[in-house]
Every structure is written in C-alpha cells, then in structure tokens.
Amino acid sequence: MARLTEVRDADDPRLADYRDLRDVQLRTHLEAEHGLFLAEGEKVVRRAVEAGFTPRSFLMAPRWLDGLADVLAAGDVACYVVTEALAEQVTGFHVHRGALASLERRPLPSLDEVLQDARNVLVLEDVVDHTNVGAIFRCGAAFGFDAVLLAPRCADPLYRRSIKVGMGAVFSTPWTRLADWYDALPDLSARGFTTVGLTLAEEAAPIEQAVAGLDRVALVLGSEGHGLSARWERSADRRAVIAMREGIDSLNVAAAAAVACYVTVRRSLPTPA
Numbered sequence: 001m002a003r004l005t006e007v008r009d010a011d012d013p014r015l016a017d018y019r020d021l022r023d024v025q026l027r028t029h030l031e032a033e034h035g036l037f038l039a040e041g042e043k044v045v046r047r048a049v050e051a052g053f054t055p056r057s058f059l060m061a062p063r064w065l066d067g068l069a070d071v072l073a074a075g076d077v078a079c080y081v082v083t084e085a086l087a088e089q090v091t092g093f094h095v096h097r098g099a100l101a102s103l104e105r106r107p108l109p110s111l112d113e114v115l116q117d118a119r120n121v122l123v124l125e126d127v128v129d130h131t132n133v134g135a136i137f138r139c140g141a142a143f144g145f146d147a148v149l150l151a152p153r154c155a156d157p158l159y160r161r162s163i164k165v166g167m168g169a170v171f172s173t174p175w176t177r178l179a180d181w182y183d184a185l186p187d188l189s190a191r192g193f194t195t196v197g198l199t200l201a202e203e204a205a206p207i208e209q210a211v212a213g214l215d216r217v218a219l220v221l222g223s224e225g226h227g228l229s230a231r232w233e234r235s236a237d238r239r240a241v242i243a244m245r246e247g248i249d250s251l252n253v254a255a256a257a258a259v260a261c262y263v264t265v266r267r268s269l270p271t272p273a
C-alpha cells in the first residue's frame with residue numbers, strides 16, 4: 001500500500017521530481033540525470049504502472065485518491081498528498097487532471113528485440129515537438145503498428161507532454177532509438193523492411209501505390225521544419241506523398257502519420273509464391 005504523506009510546503013525536497021514541469025530544458029536535464037519520467041492524469045498514470053514501470057512516488061490532490069486507489073494499493077511507495085494550489089505552485093501549471101506520478105525509466109531495448117516479428121513500423125527522423133511525437137505514437141497504436149524507431153535527435157516520447165498527448169501509447173508500443181543515423185534506413189532494408197520516406201519531393205509516388213503489395217513496411221517521417229534530411233530521403237527504398245489540394249504546403253507530421261498508417265495497414269499484401 002502506498003504511504004500517504006500530506007505535504008504543506010512547496011519547498012519540501014521530497015517534491016523535487018515534480019518541480020517546474022513547464023521548463024522543458026530543465027526537465028530534460030533533470031529527467032535524464034535521475035532516470036525518471038512523469039505521467040499525468042488518472043488514465044495515463046494507471047497505464048504506466050500497469051505496463052510495469054516502477055513508480056518513484058505519486059503526487060495528488062485528495063480528490064484523485066479514490067480513482068487510483070487500486071494503483072496505490074499495489075506498491076509500497078510514497079504518495080504525496082497536496083492541495084491543488086500547492087500542486088500548481090510546485091509544478092508551475094494547473095494540474096487539472098490532479099494526479100501525477102514519477103516513474104523510473106528503463107534501459108531501451110535493442111533494435112533486434114523491437115523488430116522481432118514486426119511487420120509495420122514507424123521511423124521518426126528529427127521530430128522535435130513532444131506533442132507530435134505523442135500523437136504519432138497514438139496513431140501507430142491505433143492502426144496496429146508494431147514498433148516506433150527514433151533517430152538520435154528525435155524528441156523524447158517519455159516527456160510528460162508526449163505521454164499525455166499519446167494517452168500512454170508509448171507504454172504499449174515497442175520502441176527504441178537508432179544508434180546509427182547515417183545507415184539507419186539501409187540497415188532496415190537489410191532486415192527485410194521496405195523503407196518508405198514520406199516526402200513532398202516531386203518524384204514521390206502516391207502513398208497508396210508506394211505501399212501496395214509490400215510485406216514489411218517502415219514508414220519514415222521527417223521533421224516539422226525541413227522534413228526528411230537529404231541522406232534519409234535518398235536512402236529510403238521508396239518515396240511517397242499524400243495527395244493534397246493545390247496550394248497547401250504540407251500536413252502536420254502527426255496528421256501525415258495518421259493518413260499514412262491508415263493506408264499502409266489497408267494495403268494489398270504480396271501474392272504468395
């Protein structure tokens with residue numbers, strides 16, 4: 001059973017994991033240094049714990065205790081009970097879903113483990129916005145994608161905003177970071193995937209054609225600003241575009257992921273030899 005501990009002082013050092021949650025730089029540093037991440041909201045906290053992540057502590061206002069009673073009953077860990085005003089003072093924003101948990105990060109699995117038995121995977125190059133990363137994980141989960149692979153500079157899917165927007169899809173989706181940016185796509189091709197770069201390049205084929213008849217597919221998405229790097233665009237096996245009305249520059253990367261995942265899972269499959 002969690003140890004319920006009332007805390008009345010915003011400077012109490014036991015609340016250190018929950019400080020200044022809106023300061024992305026500070027949080028990125030602190031979370032990496034201490035190997036932790038934050039989950040926010042009853043559903044997401046529950047999903048994190050159910051996925052086997054070890055809580056370091058919980059922070060919540062009294063009215064959220066009942067909703068998470070079963071989660072709190074499961075472990076011997078501190079639950080700091082604070083007023084909503086104090087939670088706001090510590091975190092720097094109004095925690096309207098009332099429940100926060102600080103959890104231990106786990107070592108990332110190897111590429112071999114993540115790709116075992118995978119047929120459809122998403123590969124994100126330098127997607128830098130945490131909200132987009134979360135939304136893309138959610139798309140992948142919704143359309144039954146088997147894994148997500150992240151380039152070294154892609155934003156952290158365990159950052160609080162990513163987890164929240166993804167509704168915890170990062171807990172149920174196998175994912176890892178690619179160690180070798182330069183040869184990432186040729187390596188996936190060597191593992192039997194056809195890499196399909198989502199791009200607005202002129203020679204790109206309509207996405208429906210690009211994925212038709214493929215067995216194992218890696219859909220590759222580029223960054224919000226400049227899209228795919230020249231290296232990744234060139235080294236993808238195929239280039240695909242989602243047709244848009246004339247005059248529109250591009251789709252938001254998460255919207256592009258949703259369309260591309262939808263089309264990919266409905267593609268015709270290779271005819272057996």
Ligand SMILES: C[S@@+](CC[C@H](N)C(=O)[O-])C[C@H]1O[C@@H](n2cnc3c(N)ncnc32)[C@H](O)[C@@H]1O
Pocket residue numbers: 197198199200220221222223224225226227228240241242243244250251252253254256
């Ligand atoms: C906002 S877009 C980047 C736009 C960038 N200026 C470019 O020319 O690629 C971010 C990513 O979403 C994907 N994307 C957005 N719209 C797309 C479309 N209509 N067709 C294919 N991919 C698209 C691509 O992977 C792109 O790298």
